[in-house]
Every structure is written in C-alpha cells, then in structure tokens.
Amino acid sequence: MxxxxxxxxxxxxxxxxxxxxxxxxxxxxxxxxxxxxxxxxxxxxxxxxxxxxxxxxxxxxxxxxxxPFMHLLSTVKLSRKYNIDSFEYYVKAITKKLSHTNRNIRKLESLPFGDTVVKRNQNKKWNFHDASIDGILDIRHAIRTLVDNDDYKDLFTIALASIILQASNMFRNGKCLSYKKGWKTRIFSRKDIHNFFLDKLNSIFAEDIRIISKENPSVHNxxxxxxxxxxxxxxxxxxxxxxxxxxxxxxxxxxxxxxxxxxxxxxxxxxxxxxxxxxxxxxxxxxxxxxxxxxxxxxxxxxxxxxxxxxxxxxxxxxxxxxxxxxxxxxxxxxxxxxxxxxxxxxxxxxxxxxxxxxxxxxxxxxxxxxxxxxxxxxxxxxxxxxxxxxxxxxxxxxxxxxxxxxxxxxxx
Ligand SMILES: C[S@@+](CC[C@H](N)C(=O)[O-])C[C@H]1O[C@@H](n2cnc3c(N)ncnc32)[C@H](O)[C@@H]1O
The missing domain is CATH 3.40.50.150 (Vaccinia Virus protein VP39)
Incomplete structure (x- = not known):
C-alpha cells in the first residue's frame, strides 16, 4: 500500500x-x-x-x-492539460533567466515568513543557507514572471516544491522536520539549486509531459x-x-x-x-x-x-x-x-x-x-x-x- x-x-x-x-x-x-x-x-x-x-x-x-500545498499538488496531477511544446518553451525561458541571476533577488521576491528561515544574528539554527534560499527565490521569480499560463505556473511550482527539502537544512523525521547531519557545513551554491530544479524538469517532468501530450484529453473526466x-x-x-x-x-x-x-x-x-x-x-x-x-x-x-x-x-x-x-x-x-x-x-x-x-x-x-x-x-x-x-x-x-x-x-x- x-x-x-x-x-x-x-x-x-x-x-x-x-x-x-x-x-x-x-x-x-x-x-x-x-x-x-x-x-x-x-x-x-x-x-x-x-x-x-x-x-x-x-x-x-x-x-x-x-x-493548500497538498491541494495544489493534487490539482496539478489531475490537470493533464499539458503539452510538450509549451512545456519545453517555458523550460527554455526559465533556463535562460536562471543563467543571469539578480544580486538583489530579495528585493523582487520576499523571503518566506518566520524567524528561522534564514540565518539571523540570534539564531542557532536556520532552515536554509543564504545561497539556497536565494536560488529558490530565483526560481520562484522566473516562474512568476515568465510563465503566463496558470496550469503551467502550478506545474512548475510543484517542480520547485519537489526540490525544497533537498535544498534545505532539514529532513522529514516522522512527525516533524529535523536538521540534517552536518547541515552547517553542507552549503549548496545558487547554481546547485537551479540545477536541482532544471534536472527535475528535464528528466521526470519532461518524460511524463511527453506521454500526457499524446493522451486523448476526452478520456479524462x-x-x-x-x-x-x-x-x-x-x-x-x-x-x-x-x-x-x-x-x-x-x-x-x-x-x-x-x-x-x-x-x-x-x-x-x-x-x-x-x-x-x-x-x-x-x-x-x-x-x-x-x-x-x-x-x-x-x-x-x-x-x-x-x-x-x-x-x-x-x-x-x-x-x-x-x-x-x-x-x-x-x-x-x-x-x-x-x-x-x-x-x-x-x-x-x-x-x-x-x-x-x-x-x-x-x-x-x-x-x-x-x-x-x-x-x-x-x-x-x-x-x-x-x-x-x-x-x-x-x-x-x-x-x-x-x-x-x-x-x-x-x-x-
Ligand atoms: C493520510 S493523508 C492522505 C494521503 C492520500 N491517501 C495520498 O495517497 O496521498 C491525509 C490528508 O488529509 C488532509 N486533511 C487533514 N484534515 C483535513 C480536513 N479537515 N479536510 C480535508 N483534508 C484534511 C491532510 O492535509 C492530509 O493531506
């Protein structure tokens, strides 16, 4: 099961x-x-x-x-309106955008709310190193500004969701989130984070969207x-x-x-x-x-x-x-x-x-x-x-x- x-x-x-x-x-x-x-x-x-x-x-x-997260995930999986040409068009645009990142991304995309998201003076622990969260904000910004169709916006948002834990200092430990062993010294670059995302898009997402493209839309309720x-x-x-x-x-x-x-x-x-x-x-x-x-x-x-x-x-x-x-x-x-x-x-x-x-x-x-x-x-x-x-x-x-x-x-x- x-x-x-x-x-x-x-x-x-x-x-x-x-x-x-x-x-x-x-x-x-x-x-x-x-x-x-x-x-x-x-x-x-x-x-x-x-x-x-x-x-x-x-x-x-x-x-x-x-x-709202699980709901988004389910609706994205249920939508099945995607076609490979549009998907590849957006992936190309996002890839290009991510090759020139903005130094001041936090002025364009706000940090997630909460006191432990990033390192602050008084914190002993934080969820993301600065480069990781900036890499995530770059991706969020690219999706928000380049993808003008809501179905694809949601699809790319789920692709981003699928790398958030990997990019963070945390792991899911049964009932809660705990810190990964050696998290303080394991630091990803902004580029690493972009690559986690682009690799996901170009592998499992692209493979499945290609199959969905060939499906007959009328078979779905x-x-x-x-x-x-x-x-x-x-x-x-x-x-x-x-x-x-x-x-x-x-x-x-x-x-x-x-x-x-x-x-x-x-x-x-x-x-x-x-x-x-x-x-x-x-x-x-x-x-x-x-x-x-x-x-x-x-x-x-x-x-x-x-x-x-x-x-x-x-x-x-x-x-x-x-x-x-x-x-x-x-x-x-x-x-x-x-x-x-x-x-x-x-x-x-x-x-x-x-x-x-x-x-x-x-x-x-x-x-x-x-x-x-x-x-x-x-x-x-x-x-x-x-x-x-x-x-x-x-x-x-x-x-x-x-x-x-x-x-x-x-x-x-
Ligand atoms: C065990 S999970 C269901 C897993 C699902 N069978 C699957 O394969 O993904 C239970 C879900 O119930 C949701 N949930 C909890 N309280 C709820 C409520 N009052 N109304 C609707 N959903 C709720 C949780 O957010 C969680 O996603």
Missing amino acids: QFDKNKNVFVHRWYPFVEGYSKKFIEDILRELPFVPSCALEPFCGSGTTPVELQNHGIKCYSFEVS SEICYLGDVRKCIQKVPDGEIDLIITSPPYLNSRDYTDIYMLELKVLGLINSHEELRVLRKNTLRSHVQVSYENIIPIENERLKKSLYEMSKNEQKVWNSDIINMICGYFEDMQFLFSEFAKKMRKGGIIYFNVANSAYYGVEVPVDYIIADIAESCGFKVREIRKARDLKTSPQQSAKIGKLRESVIVIDY
Whole structure:
C-alpha cells in the first residue's frame, strides 16, 4: 500500500508523499469491486492518489483537501492539460533567466515568513543557507514572471516544491522536520539549486509531459478537488450520488501535516503569517495537539470508554488533557463524517477506509474497531477489517505495547 511503490510511477513521482498510499492499492480495490463505480468520494485527498487513479479509470471523483500545498499538488496531477511544446518553451525561458541571476533577488521576491528561515544574528539554527534560499527565490521569480499560463505556473511550482527539502537544512523525521547531519557545513551554491530544479524538469517532468501530450484529453473526466475542511465542505457533494469511498484520514498519532510540510507551505507563499497557520491547523481533523480544544465529551462507544478508563488508571501523573481531547475530538469527527457519508452514498456502495491504531499512556486505542462501530451506528455494515501491516509504536509506548495494526476497513452501505 505504501507510497514508496509510487516513486517511479508516471505523474505520482512528481512529488514523493510518504503518508500517501500506492496507485496499486486503488487498482486492487477496483479489481475486487463487484460493480463499476460511477462516482467516488475521497475526503482526505493528500497527494491525490485516489482521484488521479480513478481518473485514469474514467471514474468521477469528488475530493477534498485542507492543505493548500497538498491541494495544489493534487490539482496539478489531475490537470493533464499539458503539452510538450509549451512545456519545453517555458523550460527554455526559465533556463535562460536562471543563467543571469539578480544580486538583489530579495528585493523582487520576499523571503518566506518566520524567524528561522534564514540565518539571523540570534539564531542557532536556520532552515536554509543564504545561497539556497536565494536560488529558490530565483526560481520562484522566473516562474512568476515568465510563465503566463496558470496550469503551467502550478506545474512548475510543484517542480520547485519537489526540490525544497533537498535544498534545505532539514529532513522529514516522522512527525516533524529535523536538521540534517552536518547541515552547517553542507552549503549548496545558487547554481546547485537551479540545477536541482532544471534536472527535475528535464528528466521526470519532461518524460511524463511527453506521454500526457499524446493522451486523448476526452478520456479524462473533469475532476473536482475542493480546497478546504471536508467537515465544512462535504455539503458540496450531491446526496445519494456516491457509490465508492476510498480514503486514508490522518491517523490518531499526533502528526500534524501542517508542520511536516511547513517548508513547502512557506516557500511557495501558501502560508504567510502565524494567523494563517493557526486557521489551517484549526481546520484539520483533530488528530494532533497543535490546537487546544475545550473539554470534549467522548462519543457513546464502549471500546473508546474502556481505552480512556485504562489510560486514566495508568498515567495519572503525566495526564495531558490535550491528548485526551484529541482522542475524543478525533472520534467525534469520524462520527460526523460517517453520518455525512450515509447521506452522500447510494445503497450498494462500498467504503475502503485505511487507518491505524494508536497508543497513549500504555494503552492501545483500537481505532479500526471504534471506527467500525461508528460506521455501523450510522447505518453501514462492516464487511471486514483487513490487516495491512504492523506499525512501530513510539519509543515511550514500545515497552508496554507491541506493534500497532494498520488496517483497511471494508464497509457496505
Ligand atoms: C493520510 S493523508 C492522505 C494521503 C492520500 N491517501 C495520498 O495517497 O496521498 C491525509 C490528508 O488529509 C488532509 N486533511 C487533514 N484534515 C483535513 C480536513 N479537515 N479536510 C480535508 N483534508 C484534511 C491532510 O492535509 C492530509 O493531506
């Protein structure tokens, strides 16, 4: 299921998204379905694996994504309006522009917001060395001023996104961004950064655009990927139209996608202030503790109550109400979503719901079973909880808890 299978796959390889699943996961589902779906829903689009693959099979799909970066990535992958002549024309213009860089690029392109983006007097750590960020700003400027078509502008922006981590001093370390070993002395020149970008354009992007150029545009549906919080926007999907949902929501593991993809959000100018960041976090599913909530009363569910009771027995001294609120908020969100799915689906439809269990205070939360209960309470019938693999627990939990089950819940309507 894992995204690494997509690393060399047409279009999916434009930007590696470790939290995504593979194209093959969708293909396997389509193969086992007893009917040909007519309209699907993906509430947590991420890098767009579900709608992109369904589009390849001619299946209409409504999708939702709250992060402006992931939304941009998905819409670029879904667009498929590109042709190789226009692509090469723009690449040539950008290459020429990058051969004469402007000394005062920071006067033309503003630095991403935040105190740790570049070295400042008081900083001990910074995300980018000066030459790296200037190289990135050169590219951003070239895209902004030379590419006059929005589809291509977005496409080149995703190509830029795909080299941001490489150009930075950071790496993605599970739930957060950490500093690379030896980052202080590993310094790229502005030219290196331009070359990372141009190499990407001239290799995988050019190869895939060449293939897209030869495709028949009529084989693609016009896909609908909405930017926003699915809890607020799902009303946009007509009632009774959906016969397939394939999704993987954020897991209940305190991972905040806003944090993990912070460099992309800032460098591409998609988040420009602390306030915008706060609003984005507030709009994400309650699977992390970056936003505090009032005391949330747990939904009526015996398994959830049992887990919360066991946690309260185990760790009274280090009790953190934010974590308990996150757990309660997560299942409240799930209950709301399943009640909406029941309105949007037609009888005979199927849901494939990919989740993983979690552990807090030495107690395993059986997320898959609780979600299965929630689905049944909303009028669905759980056919199967299919184990996908075992995941490692965090170091704090590993002494008491072994592995955590990741599964796919198959649910009939
Ligand atoms: C596990 S990822 C989905 C990965 C996807 N299956 C793929 O293959 O790329 C979950 C996604 O849900 C998004 N998300 C979180 N809260 C959301 C919300 N309230 N509405 C819509 N999307 C949300 C996150 O930004 C993240 O991109």
